[in-house]
Amino acid sequence: xxxxxxxxxxLLVALAxxxxxxxxxxxxxxxxxxxxxxxxxxxxxxxxLSFGHAAFFGGAGYVAGYALTTLGLPFEAGIVLxxxxxSAIGLVMGLLAIRRQGIYFSMITLALAQMVxxxxxxxxxxxxxxxxxxxxxxxxxxxxxxxxxxxxxxxVLAIFIAGFALIVRIIHSPFGQVLKAVKENEPRxxxxxxDVDKVKLLAFVLSSALAGLAGATKAVVLGFETLTDxxxxxxxxxILMTLVGGMGTLAGPVLGAFxxxxxxxxxxxxxxxxxxxxxxxxxxxxxxxxxxxxGLIFVICVLLFRRGIVGEILAAFDAARRRGKPA
Amino acid sequence: xxxxxxxxxxxxxxxxxxxxxxxxxxxxSLGLAVIFGLLNVINFSHGALYMMGAFAAFIGVTSFGLNxxxxxVLAPLLVGVFGxxxxxxxxxxxxxxxxxxxxxxxxxxxxLLEGVFRSFFGVSGQTLDVPEALSGxxxxxxxxxxxxxxxxxxxxxxxxxxxxxxxxxTRLGAYLRAGTENPKLVEAFGVNVPxxxxxxxGFGVALAGFAGVLAAPVINVTPLMGSNLIIVVFAVVVIxxxxxxxxxxxxxxxxxxxxxxxxxxxxxASEVVVFVVMVIVLLxxxxxxxxxxx
Numbered sequence: 008x009x010x011x012x013x014x015x016x017x018l019l020v021a022l023a024x025x026x027x028x029x030x031x032x033x034x035x036x037x038x039x040x041x042x043x044x045x046x047x048x049x050x051x052x053x054x055x056l057s058f059g060h061a062a063f064f065g066g067a068g069y070v071a072g073y074a075l076t077t078l079g080l081p082f083e084a085g086i087v088l089x090x091x092x093x094s095a096i097g098l099v100m101g102l103l104a105i106r107r108q109g110i111y112f113s114m115i116t117l118a119l120a121q122m123v124x125x126x127x128x129x130x131x132x133x134x135x136x137x138x139x140x141x142x143x144x145x146x147x148x149x150x151x152x153x154x155x156x157x158x159x160x161x162x163v164l165a166i167f168i169a170g171f172a173l174i175v176r177i178i179h180s181p182f183g184q185v186l187k188a189v190k191e192n193e194p195r196x197x198x199x200x201x202d203v204d205k206v207k208l209l210a211f212v213l214s215s216a217l218a219g220l221a222g223a224t225k226a227v228v229l230g231f232e233t234l235t236d237x238x239x240x241x242x243x244x245x246i247l248m249t250l251v252g253g254m255g256t257l258a259g260p261v262l263g264a265f266x267x268x269x270x271x272x273x274x275x276x277x278x279x280x281x282x283x284x285x286x287x288x289x290x291x292x293x294x295x296x297x298x299x300x301x302g303l304i305f306v307i308c309v310l311l312f313r314r315g316i317v318g319e320i321l322a323a324f325d326a327a328r329r330r331g332k333p334a
Numbered sequence: 335x336x337x338x339x340x341x342x343x344x345x346x347x348x349x350x351x352x353x354x355x356x357x358x359x360x361x362x363s364l365g366l367a368v369i370f371g372l373l374n375v376i377n378f379s380h381g382a383l384y385m386m387g388a389f390a391a392f393i394g395v396t397s398f399g400l401n402x403x404x405x406x407v408l409a410p411l412l413v414g415v416f417g418x419x420x421x422x423x424x425x426x427x428x429x430x431x432x433x434x435x436x437x438x439x440x441x442x443x444x445x446l447l448e449g450v451f452r453s454f455f456g457v458s459g460q461t462l463d464v465p466e467a468l469s470g471x472x473x474x475x476x477x478x479x480x481x482x483x484x485x486x487x488x489x490x491x492x493x494x495x496x497x498x499x500x501x502x503x504t505r506l507g508a509y510l511r512a513g514t515e516n517p518k519l520v521e522a523f524g525v526n527v528p529x530x531x532x533x534x535x536g537f538g539v540a541l542a543g544f545a546g547v548l549a550a551p552v553i554n555v556t557p558l559m560g561s562n563l564i565i566v567v568f569a570v571v572v573i574x575x576x577x578x579x580x581x582x583x584x585x586x587x588x589x590x591x592x593x594x595x596x597x598x599x600x601x602x603a604s605e606v607v608v609f610v611v612m613v614i615v616l617l618x619x620x621x622x623x624x625x626x627x628x
Contacts, residue, residue: 106620298449305442
């Protein structure tokens with residue numbers, strides 16, 4: 008019941024938001040929200056820490072951008088191709104990385120994603136340091152002009168909801184339960200007869216496809232795609248979003264993504280404000296020092312708030328409920 | 335004289351460059367392996383601490399009028415002390431948790447350090463002069479050997495082998511190895527394990543700082559030099575496995591040489607060749623060349 012109310016409120020807010028806020032910024036929030044949710048499917052529900060999700064996000068962005076710009080394909084085809092490309096990269100990366108456990112898994116994904124980065128840097132169609140510019144949005148189903156920010160917003164919202172619903176469905180399916188079993192106790196899942204490697208691979212490919220969906224959509228929304236999206240810092244950023252919001256919670260990654268993207272966008276303003284009020288000149292350069300702030304949040308979260316914002320709230324509710332009903 | 339169409343001189347100088355890079359890989363992966371053995375933490379900030387070592391040398395020489403040789407001792411000490419502070423105040427709270435938190439914490443520290451150095455030095459590179467005693471080159475007949483590069487390879491090999499000797503052949507090393515196997519039991523014998531853990535971390539990162547000082551005169555000192563390197567070193571660690579000290583040294587040097595050879599025959603692939611080797615090793619020998627999976 009509570010959940011239904013929460014979802015309804017969230018939907019109403021999302022529908023009203025573009026009339027109040029700046030639609031392009033909101034679309035960016037939604038894309039990163041979906042990206043973080045896709046990442047969370049792995050870390051939060053399967054227990055795999057991928058350090059290579061930028062490869063899917065940026066890779067799909069490049070493919071979608073190339074399809075729309077150079078090949079002149081319609082919007083839908085661009086997004087689909089982006090998702091397919093991300094899934095293909097995910098399949099290869101997954102097959103390799105799953106051969107090792109734990110911390111090695113993270114290192115392998117990081118190294119393979121770096122290969123994708125060098126690919127994007129050197130391949131002729133990605134235009135190296137310049138990236139892809141002027142990606143056209145085109146028309147939805149050949150009719151609706153997506154050049155209009157408001158129309159585009161509702162399309163992006165629909166994509167986000169579809170992706171989010173798919174993740175919810177996966178988590179609550181029998182397959183989702185198996186994922187949880189793998190996360191909690193891998194040897195036991197094996198002894199129960201599950202082909203754990205196959206389960207992990209499927210989760211990895213699903214996560215990469217959804218990350219690709221987010222990346223392709225983001226590239227089309229903003230109309231450009233650059234190396235930033237395939238760089239390892241992007242893989243780190245999505246980890247941070249999920250960590251801040253709460254790993255293994257549904258709403259957490261979305262909230263975390265919103266906070267981090269907003270922070271990155273507004274950091275310059277915050278810095279200028281601090282410089283004016285405290286008269287410490289250094290603060291005015293805060294806008295360029297995103298790394299310091301994100302690094303600091305990382306350290307604080309790992310040391311003090313490992314459950315993340317939503318995780319802490321849920322834990323507080325839990326504790327309150329337990330106090331209310333003495334055993 | 336030519337080897338497969340490449341002049342010997344060019345070949346040799348690329349091989350030497352490969353060995354120089356390989357020594358950095360070896361020193362960093364050795365540090366990672368020693369730290370992982372005792373702390374079960376993959377130290378992402380290893381690259382950032384290598385960068386810190388290089389900057390410490392640069393600052394010491396340009397601002398404090400110290401010379402290269404003093405910084406070769408001082409910079410690793412500084413980095414080591416910094417590492418000890420990090421271990422004492424932050425890392426220590428994470429030992430009981432999943433390994434991934436150690437990786438995430440050190441990743442955050444990396445971003446923080448890079449950000450701080452960026453806000454002071456920007457992204458453009460600084461260079462440190464080669465110390466006078468090592469400037470110039472020696473003509474070996476078949477190649478011209480730049481003295482400084484020879485020194486880098488010799489110094490890092492010495493440090494690596496001394497580390498190996500201490501860990502494998504001395505009493506202190508025996509405590510360390512025992513602590514890796516079963517810290518509780520070692521503590522029961524009256525060894526101060528928490529202190530040993532702290533010092534091990536300090537030593538591991540001091541190695542990174544030492545590598546940074548060695549690197550400062552041969553590469554551009556920039557705030558990002560560490561993270562570009564650490565990803566390659568991670569691939570080296572995946573290839574070699576962290577079970578064996580000698581294994582990490584050999585793998586690091588070997589991959590440096592392979593990278594150097596690739597730069598001669600197929601320069602486009604030299605950035606990714608280590609990753610390609612990693613893929614091949616994963617396919618053929620998933621546990622790594624010297625791996626004992628933990």
